[in-house]
Amino acid sequence: MAIVDPARARRAPEPWNDPAAIPYVRIENVVKRFSDFSAVNDISLNIYRGELFALLGGSGSGKTTLLRMLAGFETPSEGRILIDGVDMAGVPPYDRPVNMMFQSYALFPHMNVEQNIAFGLKQDGLPKPQIAERVGAILDMVQMSQFAKRKPHQLSGGQRQRVALARALVKQPKLLLLDEPLAALDKKLREQTQFELMTIQEKVGITFVMVTHDQEEAMTMASRIAVMDRGEIVQVGTPNEIYEYPNSRFVADFIGSVNMYEGRLVEDESDHVVIDSPALGGTVYVDHGVSAAPGANVWLAIRPEKIKVSRTRPAGTHNITRGKVRDIGYLGDVSNYYVTLQSGETMEATLPNLVRLAEPAVLWDEEVWLSWEAENAIVLTS
Amino acid sequence: MLDRRSRLVLTAMAFAFAFLYIPIVSVIVYSFNESRLVTVWSGFSLKWWRELPQNTAMVSAALLSLKIAFVTATVAVVLGTFAGVALARYKRFRGRTLFTGLITAPLVMPEVIMGISLLLLFVMLERLTGWPERGFTTVAIAHVTFTMAYVAVIVQSRLVTFDYALEEAAQDLGARPAKVFFVITLPIIAPALVSGWLLAFTLSLDDLVIAQFVTGPADTTLPILVYSSVRRGVSPEINVLASIIVGIVTIGIIIATLLLQRRERIRRREAWTG
Amino acid sequence: MARPARAYLSGEESRVVGFAEGLHLRLLQFAPYRGTIALGRRVGITGARFVIAIPYVWLLLFFLTPFLIVLAISFATPTEMVPPFSFTAFADGAINLAEAVGKYLFLFSDSLYVSAYLSSLRIAAISTVLTLLIGYPLAYGIARTSDRWRVPLLMLVILPFWTSFLIRIYAWIGILGETGLLNQVLQGIGLLDRPLSLLGTEWAIFFGIVYAYLPFMVLPLYATLEKMDLSLLEAASDLGARPFRAFLTVTLPLSLPGVLAGCMLVFIPAVGEFVIPDLLGGSETLMIGKVLSDEFFLNRDWPLASAVAVTMLVILVLPIVLFQRLRARQAEGEG
Numbered sequence: 001m002a003i004v005d006p007a008r009a010r011r012a013p014e015p016w017n018d019p020a021a022i023p024y025v026r027i028e029n030v031v032k033r034f035s036d037f038s039a040v041n042d043i044s045l046n047i048y049r050g051e052l053f054a055l056l057g058g059s060g061s062g063k064t065t066l067l068r069m070l071a072g073f074e075t076p077s078e079g080r081i082l083i084d085g086v087d088m089a090g091v092p093p094y095d096r097p098v099n100m101m102f103q104s105y106a107l108f109p110h111m112n113v114e115q116n117i118a119f120g121l122k123q124d125g126l127p128k129p130q131i132a133e134r135v136g137a138i139l140d141m142v143q144m145s146q147f148a149k150r151k152p153h154q155l156s157g158g159q160r161q162r163v164a165l166a167r168a169l170v171k172q173p174k175l176l177l178l179d180e181p182l183a184a185l186d187k188k189l190r191e192q193t194q195f196e197l198m199t200i201q202e203k204v205g206i207t208f209v210m211v212t213h214d215q216e217e218a219m220t221m222a223s224r225i226a227v228m229d230r231g232e233i234v235q236v237g238t239p240n241e242i243y244e245y246p247n248s249r250f251v252a253d254f255i256g257s258v259n260m261y262e263g264r265l266v267e268d269e270s271d272h273v274v275i276d277s278p279a280l281g282g283t284v285y286v287d288h289g290v291s292a293a294p295g296a297n298v299w300l301a302i303r304p305e306k307i308k309v310s311r312t313r314p315a316g317t318h319n320i321t322r323g324k325v326r327d328i329g330y331l332g333d334v335s336n337y338y339v340t341l342q343s344g345e346t347m348e349a350t351l352p353n354l355v356r357l358a359e360p361a362v363l364w365d366e367e368v369w370l371s372w373e374a375e376n377a378i379v380l381t382s
Numbered sequence: 383m384l385d386r387r388s389r390l391v392l393t394a395m396a397f398a399f400a401f402l403y404i405p406i407v408s409v410i411v412y413s414f415n416e417s418r419l420v421t422v423w424s425g426f427s428l429k430w431w432r433e434l435p436q437n438t439a440m441v442s443a444a445l446l447s448l449k450i451a452f453v454t455a456t457v458a459v460v461l462g463t464f465a466g467v468a469l470a471r472y473k474r475f476r477g478r479t480l481f482t483g484l485i486t487a488p489l490v491m492p493e494v495i496m497g498i499s500l501l502l503l504f505v506m507l508e509r510l511t512g513w514p515e516r517g518f519t520t521v522a523i524a525h526v527t528f529t530m531a532y533v534a535v536i537v538q539s540r541l542v543t544f545d546y547a548l549e550e551a552a553q554d555l556g557a558r559p560a561k562v563f564f565v566i567t568l569p570i571i572a573p574a575l576v577s578g579w580l581l582a583f584t585l586s587l588d589d590l591v592i593a594q595f596v597t598g599p600a601d602t603t604l605p606i607l608v609y610s611s612v613r614r615g616v617s618p619e620i621n622v623l624a625s626i627i628v629g630i631v632t633i634g635i636i637i638a639t640l641l642l643q644r645r646e647r648i649r650r651r652e653a654w655t656g
Numbered sequence: 657m658a659r660p661a662r663a664y665l666s667g668e669e670s671r672v673v674g675f676a677e678g679l680h681l682r683l684l685q686f687a688p689y690r691g692t693i694a695l696g697r698r699v700g701i702t703g704a705r706f707v708i709a710i711p712y713v714w715l716l717l718f719f720l721t722p723f724l725i726v727l728a729i730s731f732a733t734p735t736e737m738v739p740p741f742s743f744t745a746f747a748d749g750a751i752n753l754a755e756a757v758g759k760y761l762f763l764f765s766d767s768l769y770v771s772a773y774l775s776s777l778r779i780a781a782i783s784t785v786l787t788l789l790i791g792y793p794l795a796y797g798i799a800r801t802s803d804r805w806r807v808p809l810l811m812l813v814i815l816p817f818w819t820s821f822l823i824r825i826y827a828w829i830g831i832l833g834e835t836g837l838l839n840q841v842l843q844g845i846g847l848l849d850r851p852l853s854l855l856g857t858e859w860a861i862f863f864g865i866v867y868a869y870l871p872f873m874v875l876p877l878y879a880t881l882e883k884m885d886l887s888l889l890e891a892a893s894d895l896g897a898r899p900f901r902a903f904l905t906v907t908l909p910l911s912l913p914g915v916l917a918g919c920m921l922v923f924i925p926a927v928g929e930f931v932i933p934d935l936l937g938g939s940e941t942l943m944i945g946k947v948l949s950d951e952f953f954l955n956r957d958w959p960l961a962s963a964v965a966v967t968m969l970v971i972l973v974l975p976i977v978l979f980q981r982l983r984a985r986q987a988e989g990e991g
Contacts, residue, residue: 071550071554072554073550073553092553093550093553093554094553094554094555094556094557094558095556096554098554099554099555100550100551100554102547102550102551103547104545104547106545106547106548106550106551108548108551108552108566108570109548109570110569110570119552119555119557120555120556123555123556123557123561124556167551167555168554168555171555171556390793391793391796391797391800392797394790394793394794394797395793395794395797395798397790398790398791398793398794398870399794399812401790401867402812402813402816402867402870403816404831404837405824405827405828405830405831405867406816406819406824406827408827408830408831408837409823409826409827409830412830422835461710461711461714462711464707464708464710464711465711465712465715467707468707468708468711468712469987471704472704472707472708475708477712481708481712481715482980482984483980484712484715484716484719484720485711485715486979486980486983487719487976487980488719489921489979489983490920490921490924490925490975490976490979491924491925491928491976492924492925492927492928492929492945492968492972493925493928493945494928494930494945494948494949494965494968495726495928495965495968495969496722498726498948498952498961498962498965499722499723499725499726499965500718500722502722502725502726502729502958502962503718503721503722503725505739506725509739523718524718526714526718527714527715527718527719530711530714534711535983538987539987542987584818587820588820588821588822590821590822590931591930591931595952605820605821605822608820608822608823608826609822609931612822612826612829612935613934613935620823620826623823624819624820624823624826624827627819627820627823628819628823631815631818631819632815634818635811635814635815635818638811639807639808639811642807643807643808
């Protein structure tokens with residue numbers, strides 16, 4: 001699949017699509033067992049230089065354990081981790097070329113901003129003038145110079161986040177780990193900070209690996225995302241791939257909202273398939289092939305924003321169904337329509353509200369037609 | 383306008399505080415009494431205040447007690463901090479249940495039991511090895527044993543709210559574990575160590591029963607001396623001594639309260655402006 | 657942009673640590689030093705074990721071993737020697753062992769000891785209840801005052817505790833005596849025509865124990881009451897409970913751990929108390945702590961004193977274990 005991701009176009013090189021590229025971080029068959037369960041189960045992953053890689057998953061998915069193994073706070077039970085070609089086994093956290101931004105920020109409460117940032121450089125035994133210079137430069141970069149003498153408890157949440165970032169960046173690590181970097185900020189600040197983080201990452205050129213449970217954050221910021229579930233990686237790909245081409249029901253459901261229906265494969269060609277779905281009251285035509293035998297049970301996933309709603313029957317023979325509007329959720333920018341199909345299943349459709357205070361396109365209890373393009377449905381076999 | 387319930391609580395509080403302070407105030411007042419009969423007021427006088435420093439036995443006992451308390455508090459802070467760290471941080475190690483039991487038992491153990499058992503230990507040890515001679519050393523060891531429990535409890539409860547990410551962050555930035563402890567952990571829990579030290583110091587200075595069991599004939603601590611004097615009846619000199627102790631403690635506590643409140647105020651103001 | 661090296665570069669880090677670390681790094685170049693450290697690591701002496709081992713060894717040596725010695729000596733036979741006991745009971749086998757056990761039977765059959773134990777438990781129990789009755793409103797009141805008053809009031813409760821225990825007890829002699837302050841006041845306002853003799857009675861002991869142990873009751877009570885979520889009370893009153901009922905059904909049950917902890921902190925040491933009954937109580941009040949120290953110091957019967965101590969400990973094991981459970985649960989709960 002050659003996918004062009006418009007949002008990523010400016011980061012033209014895509015080393016993960018280049019077989020000759022050498023991965024910067026290699027995670028090979030890593031397993032982490034705690035006394036009574038395994039948190040990470042045989043994970044292999046390559047991360048390339050300059051990436052902003054996101055580990056996305058719910059709680060208990062093993063994402064944080066994986067991050068802590070990269071930092072050196074946990075040791076893999078099996079497998080190995082290489083950073084820039086060096087095996088990290090037996091290398092303690094204080095000797096790794098890796099720095100971390102903690103979820104709680106972990107700013108030392110008894111030191112001021114400058115002292116916090118200088119801490120790591122002092123551990124390296126750098127000469128004082130050089131420490132002062134680098135601390136000053138990084139303070140400028142995160143726009144915190146005027147707060148250099150403040151103690152952490154005198155800072156706002158956003159300011160603390162910048163200090164934590166500066167403290168981890170100032171050592172110029174090979175790898176910067178971010179544990180839920182924006183979770184402690186409120187929504188407005190979070191959106192703004194996302195782009196700041198991306199800008200800073202581009203400027204310093206350091207490879208970032210971030211852990212998050214927030215799919216929007218991962219979609220906005222990451223060059224690639226690894227979706228994790230119960231200690232395993234379910235799918236790795238660019239945000240675009242993950243959203244438009246999920247490889248399983250878990251990923252389709254985890255990222256964004258989706259309509260999902262069961263069906264049976266009746267016709268399987270290399271360029272298209274036809275699925276009989278009683279839930280949708282007819283057959284569905286999808287213009288990509290799948291690797292399953294005719295007669296197999298499959299699932300059909302359609303994103304709500306890909307669905308068209310109309311009062312009259314659209315032209316065409318496939319991919320059309322009927323139903324009655326049960327609920328309308330008005331969100332301002334868009335409205336969600338929940339339509340009860342004749343089979344009793346529900347289909348969600350998202351339509352933009354293009355005109356202010358316009359009458360809704362359709363009303364409660366109205367009979368409507370729902371349709372979608374053949375290219376917009378996804379067939380999932382697992 | 384107070385409701386009935388608040389008035390009830392306030393009355394009870396006033397009663398309790400009166401109960402707490404009338405004895406102390408009466409001791410101070412009678413230290414200025416002219417008469418040797420402490421219960422009969424016969425006029426204001428400073429003569430008992432002038433006489434106390436002449437009482438060499440009392441002065442040397444006080445010095446001994448201060449010395450023991452200083453050594454005790456210092457050793458107890460080290461051992462108690464280790465114990466508190468062990469309790470807060472290592473959830474699983476062999477013998478943890480026994481360890482927890484040993485640490486907290488001295489908080490409630492009747493003093494006579496601790497006194498007799500430590501004395502018997504010291505007697506046995508001295509017979510076997512010729513050490514320790516009863517006196518300063520044995521009292522200090524006994525005091526460390528029971529005061530370290532208090533320090534351990536204070537340190538443990540401070541560590542419960544300690545963010546371990548701070549230590550990980552320091553390691554992540556290149557500090558070795560021992561350095562992390564001295565540069566990050568220790569400064570942050572320092573206030574707990576100070577209050578632990580003060581508590582151990584006071585408890586040691588105050589202890590009568592255990593010291594009475596384990597001390598030798600040569601070393602008489604202040605409480606032992608006061609006790610033997612008090613058993614013979616009330617004396618104006620003891621009133622003076624009590625007043626001095628109350629005075630020192632009051633000044634100390636007032637300073638501590640003011641510092642606490644000031645820090646609280648600064649924090650609140652910074653929360654406003656920051 | 658360049659900045660001059662500032663004060664923060666010299667601050668914080670203690671020179672001792674820097675020196676120790678430098679020394680350590682320099683010494684690492686020498687094989688014997690490296691070898692010793694490696695050996696220590698191999699047999700498992702790491703920082704963590706060191707931190708646990710030091711207080712552990714201290715407590716085993718100076719807290720647990722002494723109890724075992726007391727237990728052993730309680731089975732010995734008193735003699736006139738120095739120290740005044742011998743282990744003949746064990747030397748000659750079973751017959752003398754019976755004699756050793758007989759000492760415990762004697763403790764339980766002799767009315768002096770039995771009544772001393774019983775009256776200790778009774779006095780400790782009554783004092784604990786009295787302490788709770790005074791301490792609860794005090795802790796409740798402090799926990800519910802405004803932020804401004806809370807710290808000073810708490811300090812006022814603790815202040816007497818930082819002064820000498822002995823002097824606090826001593827103060828009561830002056831108050832409770834026949835010509836003491838209490839009698840002067842009561843006679844002065846005409847409530848009494850003839851002085852009450854409180855000193856030397858059990859009441860004096862109650863006063864003494866309550867007074868000496870009040871902070872131990874107030875502090876755990878305050879801790880639980882202060883932590884309590886006040887919206888629970890609002891919820892109770894919103895659901896129709898009158899204040900007193902809300903107190904009985906919400907506040908009191910929630911503060912129960914504090915009540916129990918406070919009671920244990922008062923009751924257990926009070927059972928073994930001997931200074932207070934000695935100074936304030938009369939000759940007819942027997943408390944086991946006093947019996948123990950008399951056996952030990954006056955009669956020099958170390959084995960019997962040890963047996964008294966062992967028995968006291970056995971009686972107190974249950975409350976002590978209860979106290980430790982409470983404390984452990986509270987310590988975990990804080991996190």
